[in-house]
Amino acid sequence: MTTTLSNQNPPHGARPPTPKRGIRARIAAWVHGPTLARDITVVLAIKFVLLMALKYAFFNHPQAEHMSMSPAAVAQALLAVPASPSSQGAQHAQQ
Numbered sequence: 008m009t010t011t012l013s014n015q016n017p018p019h020g021a022r023p024p025t026p027k028r029g030i031r032a033r034i035a036a037w038v039h040g041p042t043l044a045r046d047i048t049v050v051l052a053i054k055f056v057l058l059m060a061l062k063y064a065f066f067n068h069p070q071a072e073h074m075s076m077s078p079a080a081v082a083q084a085l086l087a088v089p090a091s092p093s094s095q096g097a098q099h100a101q102q
Contacts, residue, residue: 028036037045
């Protein structure tokens with residue numbers, strides 16, 4: 008029995024020639040083919056549009072334009088820890 012070895016792979020470093028496609032052919036293949044990359048791109052685009060719509064609808068303008076606070080007052084209100092009444096716990100324990 009004789010075994011013949013044939014080299015099916017190209018030599019190291021050599022690539023098989025690939026046909027060059029135009030940008031229209033690539034876009035058409037991307038649109039028509041059910042690929043994961045296309046699905047992820049479409050979902051991300053939809054999410055981006057929805058987030059921008061929410062931003063413009065609810066966060067673009069203040070509710071009451073005549074009211075304004077300085078940045079220091081806002082920082083104080085956000086970062087301040089509310090004081091808890093310590094005597095209330097002692098009264099509860101005594102009863």
